[in-house]
Amino acid sequence: MDHVVVVGAGLAGVRSVESLRGRGYDGRVTLLGEERHRPYDRPPLSKAVLLGTSDDSFVDTDLAALGVDFRPGVAAKGLRAGFVETTEGELAYDGLVIATGSEPIRLPGEGPQLVLRTLDDAHVLRAALVPGARVAVAGAGWIGAEVATAARKAGCEVTVIEAAATPLSHAIGELGARTLPWYDGIDLRLNTMVSEVVEGGVELVGGEFLPAHAVVSGIGARPVLEWLADADLDLHNGVVTDEHLRTSMPGVVAVGDCANWWSRRFATRMRVEHWDTALNAPDVAAATLLGEEAVYDPVPYFWSEQFGHMLQYAGYHPAGARLVHRDGQKWSVVWLTADDRITAVLAADRPRDLVQGRRLIEAGARLDAERLVDPDVALRDC
Ligand code: FAD
Structure with missing residues (x-):
């Protein structure tokens, strides 16, 4: 194998490069990243960066020493066997890692809304969290709860609007009710949905208008797959892989938020949008690309720091x-x-x-x- 292309320069992408080199691969590696930043970790965005105790969260890695051709600001647009179409022309590959992560789901409506996925998003949101600002957060999931934590700490008037009967309902069901006391000082509206974001706030289903200086969508994320729409690749709630993280296309593996892998341990398919998966799956994917026998069979793990x-x-x-x-x-x-x-x-x-x-x-x-x-x-x- 002479040339591996890694699409997506998030944690899973950069870990893929490190693992390939760590396993002795000395051919060419090209790392494509749609963002203009070098790789960074996302968990601090909703914690230290939003709280103002840190300005960035760059991954501690030396891309030059890894001998990788890193191309920030270059996105993949399409895939066919042996070739990735990019915003700067076509690239031939022998091995390909798909690590394009996930993207936030936005609320309906034409009014201004913020999301929290990128370092740039975090800086924009941080600037909006000023004392007395009215902040409406849609979604009491992991991101919504952490944004509400930072907003309250910054002295904002925070409303959290949650469609389910409890916070964190999507992840832990009724157990999310155990976090209710943590919402002290926050106007938490359960069983409530945003109808649309409008100028100056949000309209709720039922007609109520909630004024807000900043509206934040924390209603979930979806895997980034559009660029693969025409590829001859099995896609279903992510890029479908086997337990070796091998996709349905020869020489192509997938890792991180966008990968839907077969879990041998739990005998089910899994797609996990959490840091530990982006950290550890790439080593198995690299081994698979290099023709070594490896199985990704983790006990998935995640954490959240809230209130x-x-x-x-x-x-x-x-x-x-x-x-x-x-x-x-x-x-x-x-x-x-x-x-x-x-x-x-x-x-x-x-x-x-x-x-x-x-x-x-x-x-x-x-x-x-x-x-x-x-x-x-x-x-x-x-
Ligand atoms: P991403 O980090 O999404 O990286 C994918 C990269 O690919 C992006 O930079 C994107 O721009 C790029 N890309 C997309 N499409 C293309 C394309 N076509 N061409 C080129 N590049 C492309 N997890 C936890 O376990 N605990 C936490 O506390 C926690 N906190 C979080 C807080 C925030 C604000 C966010 C957003 C996530 C958090 N997570 C947390 C989840 C964790 O950060 C993710 O699971 C992890 O970032 C996934 O890494 P990834 O490399 O798969 O995808």
């Missing part, structure tokens, strides 16, 4: 998994399968439960539900 709390989740809980609560001053919950194997853990300010729970999931451990309910018993002793 002074650390929420962490590891694993996967299918419908019907049994929920066991570990309630103390700080709480966590564990999901068990029908044969008492731990399949997922959610921890609020209990990082030890998360770390131990993740290891136990990896090991396929069985736990004693009666011991589990006692928050003073360590998970590994249950």
Whole structure:
């Protein structure tokens, strides 16, 4: 293989380059990035960057030392076997990594709205978070909750509009209700939907007008796939891959937010829009491209920092998994399968439960539900 093209210069893209080199590949590598920035991490955007304690979050990597032809501001527009069409002409490849991530879903309406995906978005939003500003955040998911945290801290008047009956409903269902007390000082409107963004605020379904100086859409993201629309590639909720992260096109792998891979461990398809996947999947994808045997079979992990709390989740809980609560001053919950194997853990300010729970999931451990309910018993002793 003489030339690998990596499309997308986010974390998954740059990790792909590092992994290829780390595995001894010494051919040409071209890294295409639609953004003009060098690769950066996104989690700090809704935390340190929005809070004003940091201005950027560039990934600590040396692209020159990696010998990569990095092309910022160049986007892929199409794909056919052996060739990527870009905004600056066609590129031939022997191996291709698709790492185009995901993009925020916008609210309907012609009025001004902000999103939070890029470093530039974060700077625009940060400038809008001034004391007394009325900020309407649509969506009480991960991004919405973190934006609300920063806005409240900046002294804004914050309204969060959530279509479901609880925050975080999409990710953790009714358990999201446990975060309700954290919304102290925030006007949280549950079971409420934005009808459209208009000049000066938002109109809610039902007709109410909510004035706002800044409207932020935090209603989710979708994988970036438009450039692949005409490619002979299996696309379904992302780029479909096998457990080796191999797509339906020879010599093409996919990683990060845009990849929908087969999980051997959980016997299901997964597309996970979280940092840990972008960090670790690329090493498997690189191995696959280089013809080595590797399987991506993680216990998915993510975290969120909101309202002074650390929420962490590891694993996967299918419908019907049994929920066991570990309630103390700080709480966590564990999901068990029908044969008492731990399949997922959610921890609020209990990082030890998360770390131990993740290891136990990896090991396929069985736990004693009666011991589990006692928050003073360590998970590994249950
Ligand atoms: P991206 O980071 O989306 O990178 C893809 C890159 O590809 C982008 O730079 C894009 O411009 C580029 N691109 C797209 N199309 C093209 C094209 N056609 N040609 C060339 N380039 C293209 N996860 C957590 O686990 N915990 C957190 O606390 C957390 N916080 C987050 C906060 C924010 C504000 C955001 C946005 C995400 C957060 N995440 C968090 C999720 C995590 O950052 C993502 O899962 C991760 O960034 C995915 O990396 P990626 O490389 O797959 O995609």
